[in-house]
Amino acid sequence: MFEIEKGLHKKGAKLIAGIDEAGRGPLAGPVFAAAVILPEKVDFKYVNDSKKLTEKQRNLALQEIKEQAISIGIAMTSVNEIDQINIYRATRETMLAAIRQLKIKPDFLLIDAMPMETEIPAQSVIKGDEKSLSIAAASIVAKTTRDKYMLEMDAIFPEYGFKSNKGYGTKEHLDAIEKHGVTPIHRRSFDPIKSMIKEKRVHYYIPKARNVIK
Helix, strand or coil: CCHHHHHHHHCCCCCEEEEEEECCCCCECCEEEEEEECCCCCCCCCCCCHHHCCHHHHHHHHHHHHHHCCEEEEEEECHHHHHHHCHHHHHHHHHHHHHHCCCCCCCEEEEECCCCCCCCCEEEECCHHHHCHHHHHHHHHHHHHHHHHHHHHHHHCHHHCHHHHCCCCCHHHHHHHHHHCECCCECCCCCCHHHHHHCCCCCECCCCCCCCCC
16 A cells, blocks of 8 residues: 555655555544644554554554654634535535644655645555555545544534534434424535534524533
């Protein structure tokens, strides 16, 4: 998975940033992106395409990345902004923001499937998290960061099962929307939520009173 990077190193690129996103498709929660610059030599045991890893393996891979990466940048775009500018633009802007968060400016970008015009030379790689170790590392950082966020949202909105579905449109999640309503972290521009609101088939979430006094 390091062949693309090796080729770029031979051409003179020294600081190659892999960029990927997490959360483009869910019905709830922000979209996250990460940019990761790896050294020319790494010693990874767990880093791989994030979709092929278990949650435990992803967390172990995250520690490897944190220990060995030259720089890591992370960015997030809110649900409100996703609804305002659409998910494609939001994903692109989040990726650009993640690049800006790097402490060291890269001299080449490897971007997962997203064509972008930047001042830095870049290459869009289809299925990049399978072909590029730098993109795979960025994918792991973005996904684990977003999963942690959705776990926090699960504590606030326990009715929706965000701990397990991470905001994706599972049957249980859709049933919860029908029953409990649309929360502030649901994407109202996404169907079926958009249609449900338009047809007045769903109300807005009302938090339940919780007994916090012991």
